[in-house]
Amino acid sequence: MIFLIDHNLERHAKVLLGNIANQGWLETLPIRFVYFQEVExxxxxxxxxxxxxxxxxxxxxLTANRRMKGKDALEKVLRE
Structure with a gap:
């Protein structure tokens, strides 16, 4: 699984990934976190x-601040 981490969650994602790794889940599940700057x-x-x-x-x-309204809002894009 590849997770695209929104810029507002970078610190939280690093903590989460650390916890996942510490519990041994990375040995079982192929989890990768990718940040905006990595993919330009x-x-x-x-x-x-x-x-x-x-x-x-x-x-x-993985996001916490995407918009709910507007022509390019994540909510509208998902519904399309």
Whole structure:
């Protein structure tokens, strides 16, 4: 599993990944965390761009601040 970590959760994701590793889950599950800068996504990328990138690369998005309203809001993109 590849998780695309939104820029607002980078510190939390590092703690989470550390806990997952400490409990031995990385030996059982193929988990990888990928950050925006690694994949050259701008931190101000709109939700549509982030969603399309994640879908094209079979990633799960970990986020806490994507928008609910607007033409490129994650909620609208998911419904489309």
């Amino acid at each position: 996504l701008a931190i101000d990328s709109n939700d549509r761009i982030v969603w399309r990138f994640a879908q094209a690369n079979q990633m799960i998005i």
